[in-house]
Amino acid sequence: MLVITRKLDQSIIINGNIEVVVTGLGKEGVRLGIIAPREVEVHRREVFEAIAAANRAASAQPQGASPVIQDAAALLRARVPKAGPDKG
Amino acid sequence: MVQDDVTLSFPRGLVGFPQYTAFRLYEPEDGYPLKFLQAVGREDVSFTCIDVQAIKPDYVVPLSDEDAQGLAIQEPADALILALLAIPEDPKRMTANLAGPLVINVKTLQARQIVLNIDQFPLQYPVFSGK
Numbered sequence: 001m002l003v004i005t006r007k008l009d010q011s012i013i014i015n016g017n018i019e020v021v022v023t024g025l026g027k028e029g030v031r032l033g034i035i036a037p038r039e040v041e042v043h044r045r046e047v048f049e050a051i052a053a054a055n056r057a058a059s060a061q062p063q064g065a066s067p068v069i070q071d072a073a074a075l076l077r078a079r080v081p082k083a084g085p086d087k088g
Numbered sequence: 089m090v091q092d093d094v095t096l097s098f099p100r101g102l103v104g105f106p107q108y109t110a111f112r113l114y115e116p117e118d119g120y121p122l123k124f125l126q127a128v129g130r131e132d133v134s135f136t137c138i139d140v141q142a143i144k145p146d147y148v149v150p151l152s153d154e155d156a157q158g159l160a161i162q163e164p165a166d167a168l169i170l171a172l173l174a175i176p177e178d179p180k181r182m183t184a185n186l187a188g189p190l191v192i193n194v195k196t197l198q199a200r201q202i203v204l205n206i207d208q209f210p211l212q213y214p215v216f217s218g219k
Contacts (some may be wrong), residue, residue: 030119032116038153038157039154041100041203047187047203047204048203050211051103051104051187051206052103052104054188054211055135055188055201056104057174058135058173059105061176062175069122069136069175070119072122072136073121073122074122075180075216076121076122076138076142076143076215077120078123
């Protein structure tokens, strides 16, 4: 891992087109500003990992014609009418 | 309207699954209102999902300009929003991932999984007690 010391308002450039600026330093944490092309996705790591973990868990469960899935579909059909809100 | 059996293109894959960019989306017999999402060529990589409208009609995805442009979504009717479901042994306890919705352009079949703030959008929204 590359470790660089930066002060407030200083930045680093990554790959020539991504800039990470230190915009705040305090007891609560470091505030970073990120200037990047629109197609560059930036996420807080814990959010990204939580969603990746949810995806992995969802892909590992029974699929298709399993009884659990059929029960789930039946429950949803009972709960979700094809039209109009469910007042039940 | 998305047909019963289509192939969606996820150019970035799903979060944690960047290697799979083509998914078949279909509604199997007796599966309504569930839909299944299956990686093309990898039947073991599959997900159960549902049109969020069916479980939480007031759900709105704050789509960024970049995502809207990347998906070429011009109006809300262009987009189908699906949530991935976690279905435990007792399906009454199923939850929907509202923090990582799938947004699909129903005209082009281009799709992305959007990463939202987990403080505002539940990762495990209880489908049967969420009212």
